[in-house]
Amino acid sequence: MSSAQIEIQLIASLVAIACAIPGTFLVLRKMAMISDAISHSILPGLVVGFFITENLNSPLLIVLAALTGVITVVLVEQIQKTGLVKEDTAIGLVFPALFSIGVILIAKNANDVHLDVDAVLLGELAFTPFDRLLISGVDIGPKSLWIIGFILLITVALLFAFFKELKLSTFDAGLAATLGFSPAVIHYGLMTVSSITTVGAFEAVGAILVVALMIAPAATAYLLTTDLKKMLLLSIIFGVFSAISGYWLAHWLDASIAGSITTMLGVLFFVVYLFAPSKGVIAVMYREKQQKIEVSLLTFLLHLKNHTEESERHVNHLNEHINWQKVRSKTVLELAQKNNMIAINNHIVSLTKKGDEFTTLAIDYIMTNEDAQIEDMKDDFFLFRG
Amino acid sequence: MLGSFAVLRKQSLLGDAISHAALPGIAIAFLITGAKDSNTLLIGALISGLLGTFWIRGIISKTHLKSDTALGLILSLFFGFGMLLLTFIQKQPNANQAGLDKYLFGQAATLVESDVWLMVIVTALCLFVLLLFWKEFKILLFDKDYAKTIGFNTKTIDILITSFIVLAIVLGLQTVGVVLMSAMLLAPAAAARQWTNSLSVMVLLAALFGAFSGVFGTAISATQNNLSTGPVIVIVASIFVIVSFIFSPNRGLLFRQIRFIKNRRDLELHKTLSFMFHIAKTHEDISHPHAIKILNNFQGFTKGTLKKLVDKNYVVLNGNMWSLTNLGFQTAANLYNQQSKNDE
Known part of the structure; x- marks a missing residue:
């Protein structure tokens, strides 16, 4: 690995971490789309900043762009506050308008300079090592590395300083307000941080990747845990992992680094989406199936309890009467037998003592809906756990 | 037009997501066919757009992630994947590849006659289906449970609407590009919503606003050099929205303020x-x-x-x-x- 490769991976990882932290809170606060809006609407800020300074490397550019990001958030909120449209519509209205202004500004005035829309939107990680930061003639590393490192430092410092406040206001805004933290201050603080991160990061990796790096690791982590600290940690790990593996994918395919990092994020999310232990699609489907069987079992037991005459309790009759398919009746019968709730003699099904008690309890539970009575049954059945 | 439904269904950002999600479809269609035939590219875009939409649905219904997260996720992931493919294509020795990125920002001027005819046909189709299923759409929109109880197959209708939104978006991509498509979908509908409470009037108005901003935007961009069509159209549409917000008689900010002072x-x-x-x-x-x-x-x-x-x-x-x-x-x-x- 050459030093440029290491630098690229380092930058990508730092960006991933810097994005994952505000991203987690955005996902938890249901404001994920705001990051998309910010990443688009910083364009006019950049362009205006460029006109003022005539210099693409000026820090003023970042400040102005971050400011536009915050303006976007404020605009969205103002429009939403009028009650004329919903929040998502407000977002959808604001950022294309701002973005269009940016595109038109570029097209009209900056045609001959190095500031084209593709670069803004997509970024090119591969070139970042060539843009060195020179302090009094000494090469101290790529510029983006310093920018993103600085932003990351601020983000982490803010995170540690205000972790409690952020946590509280994210999960219980009302309580936070009662305790005297201003939700508005925290909200705008978070927005400012996201905005700055977006600006700082997108110079290196492009707007789309910023969005992906903010949302995808957080969403993936959210599927795996409900603990805020674990979620932060996991999303950072996911971010860094896809940054590095994405770099190698790009290296191998000879394609855009930003694109392949996003693809890695996508693959990661897809895998977790399918296989997450309690919230993945497969787990959910399994649980739904279990619940279905258990509801059937209950119906079946109730039927047995209500009918003492033998003709009603013949195996084949049950098959017809409750109108189940053969497979389903079989599963239910087996489950019931395994739990010693029924006994089958000569194709006549009857409740055992345990089954009888269980059914009574279950009816009680359904009637009264009190948890305490079935505490001991919870281990055997999914049905009573939710 | 179809945007009205999107706005009313609180799925406004779906358009944004779909238009981004269409990119890998375009790239894959190009990779498979190796030609820049707009029809095959559109079909690719359509398929990947639909795929994205249904995955969003899946995420929302199967996990506890919220819709905004799902949207942002699919949008960025698909787009990133599309970028990967595009850059991959650029490295391929194929002379046809230039101009694929036109789809990103759109250029109405590059449209040829056959594209326009395609659009006319699809628009007519949309209109026809809209009129045919008007009642069903309406009832689904405002009272889904009721629609279900009286025996409509809500799922089919839902899929139908979504497919048409996706179709409209994919077609519009060529004109205004990925980024601005969501505004085209939203702005006219949001503007129209301010003027009326009736669905039919709203759809009509939205179509009118959309057409006007298209015509004006194109006209303005034609008079000046270096002005791409898409952004101008979006700006015009945004102005429509602002005017509607302020001046609409019942919901507008101006009249509301006047009413407020009068009270x-x-x-x-x-x-x-x-x-x-x-x-x-x-x-x-x-x-x-x-x-x-x-x-x-x-x-x-x-x-x-x-x-x-x-x-x-x-x-x-x-x-x-x-x-x-x-x-x-x-x-x-x-x-x-x-x-x-x-x-x-």
Whole structure:
């Protein structure tokens, strides 16, 4: 690995971490789309900043762009506050308008300079090592590395300083307000941080990747845990992992680094989406199936309890009467037998003592809906756990 | 037009997501066919757009992730994947590849006649289906549970609407590009929503606004150099939205402010009247004159309100003195009992 490769991976990882932290809170606060809006609407800020300074490397550019990001958030909120449209519509209205202004500004005035829309939107990680930061003639590393490192430092410092406040206001805004933290201050603080991160990061990796790096690791982590600290940690790990593996994918395919990092994020999310232990699609489907069987079992037991005459309790009759398919009746019968709730003699099904008690309890539970009575049954059945 | 449904269904950002999600479809279609035939590319875009939409649905319904997260996730992931493919294509030795990125920002000027015909056909199809299933769409939109109870297959209708939104978006991509497509979908509908409460009028208005911003935007961009069509159209559409927000008669900000001020005036009038009433009550003769000055320490009083009271025949002015009339006294006494009558 050459030093440029290491630098690229380092930058990508730092960006991933810097994005994952505000991203987690955005996902938890249901404001994920705001990051998309910010990443688009910083364009006019950049362009205006460029006109003022005539210099693409000026820090003023970042400040102005971050400011536009915050303006976007404020605009969205103002429009939403009028009650004329919903929040998502407000977002959808604001950022294309701002973005269009940016595109038109570029097209009209900056045609001959190095500031084209593709670069803004997509970024090119591969070139970042060539843009060195020179302090009094000494090469101290790529510029983006310093920018993103600085932003990351601020983000982490803010995170540690205000972790409690952020946590509280994210999960219980009302309580936070009662305790005297201003939700508005925290909200705008978070927005400012996201905005700055977006600006700082997108110079290196492009707007789309910023969005992906903010949302995808957080969403993936959210599927795996409900603990805020674990979620932060996991999303950072996911971010860094896809940054590095994405770099190698790009290296191998000879394609855009930003694109392949996003693809890695996508693959990661897809895998977790399918296989997450309690919230993945497969787990959910399994649980739904279990619940279905258990509801059937209950119906079946109730039927047995209500009918003492033998003709009603013949195996084949049950098959017809409750109108189940053969497979389903079989599963239910087996489950019931395994739990010693029924006994089958000569194709006549009857409740055992345990089954009888269980059914009574279950009816009680359904009637009264009190948890305490079935505490001991919870281990055997999914049905009573939710 | 279809945007109306998106706005009303609170799926406004779906358009944004779909337009981004269409990119890998375009790239894959190109990779497979190796030609830049717009029809195959559109089919690719359509498929990947639909795929994205249904995955979003899946995420929302199967996991506890919220819709905004799902949207942002799919949008960025698909787009990133599309970028990967695009850059991959650029490295391939194929002369046809140039111009694929036109899909990103759109260029109405690059449209050829066959594209336009395709659009006309699809628009006609959309209209036809919209008219055919008007009732079903409407009922699904406003009362999904009711639609289900009376036996409509909500899932099919849902899929139908979504497919048409995706189709419209994919077609529009060529004109305004990925980033701005969501505005095209949203802005006319959001503007139209301000003017009416009726679905049919709204759809009609949205189509009108959309067409107008298209025509104006194209015209403006044609008069100047270096002005790409897409952004200009979006700006025009945004202006429509702003104007609608401010000036629409029922929901607009301007009229709302006016109404607000008017209400406040009315209230102050009432306040003045009741203040007078309390003074007059202490005298045996209700029309006993009082100095205007004593009203001064009361904030609701202005010359304007006094004059209005005179106009309404509640108060008689006599030099520096005022006195309540009989009518004024009656009204003031019943002010809080029958306020509605006083608003006139």
